[in-house]
Amino acid sequence: MFKENDMPAVESVTPMSPIMRMHLWFETKEGVLFGLGRLQLLRQVERCGSLKAAAETLGMSYRGAWGKIKTTEELIGEKLIERAECRRAGYHLTPFGSGIAKSFDQWYQEVETFALSKSREFLPFSLEKYE
Template identity: 55%
Template structure:
């Protein structure tokens, strides 16, 4: 079983697993460039996703850190959004997996995640979010 969950408004997608993975990688590496490379996307695409979300919500998710040109860290809002999405995604995924197992006559397994643990950005493939 695989779920695709995201948040969007009339202005388009705000946040999904791809953006969660991107923020998690930025937090881990302290670098937007390294985060983008690790996820197989261009710096420009990664920057565009971050800027789209920031423009729609009206707040920064990342800020420059240190003297390095590509050095970034998550803002408090970026950290809170990542954590909230993780909790929400994990809860929905566990509930959906449990329900699917009661409804369908074949074995249902999660896709690349341990259903007993919370969602972990970076453990599944990047989607368009």
Template identity: 45%
Template sequence: MSENIPTIRLNLWLETADGLYFGLGRAMLLANIQKCGSLRKAADEMGMSYRAAWGKIKKCEEIIGMKLIYQSGSKSEGYRLTDAGKLFMESYFAWFDHVEKEALKKARELMPVMVRSYKEAVE
């Protein structure tokens, strides 16, 4: 596909007066924790420090009022997602995919040029 075809990009998150409730970055961090079994490895894959990743998770847990991750065994054994963490991650990705599909459909209907999805752009 041509590099000149515009790509639809969405910023989609939930927030409260206390701050970011949940968004793509948090969902991706949880997905990487699930994949790697480690907060440090998940942070490295996303190009962020362990401290930044830890802070984002802790702030999110504080605002949501639920634990999203738990330490599995000793520190060297890493982290796993809680049921709430899995639910938030999966629900967010399902919501994002739905909104992106609808936005792409509408963009293709209304825009005077061909528009592609982010997935199409990176394939």
């Protein structure tokens, strides 16, 4: 734990605004189960209505995006996305996909809030949240 008397003299402290960035994910021996990348991909599928457009928006290939979705679906045993009734309408999230995205996002935000609050206790500088 960082103590005040461990801090350098005020004149030697350089003003800074560090930003806390965290990357949390869940994985198994078979691969990544779910993380921020999957969350962003699901959000973009929902916004764009298309896996191809979602992949392009995130700067990834359709094949890479499809592989990530399929890996998670196989590991979880549930579909995350499904084709719309009209094939031309693209994809949308399944109820499970929507639920896991919402739950992971809420969990991540709570972990991030906790980490920021603990940083004030342990570190000699104030961190900002990554936006």
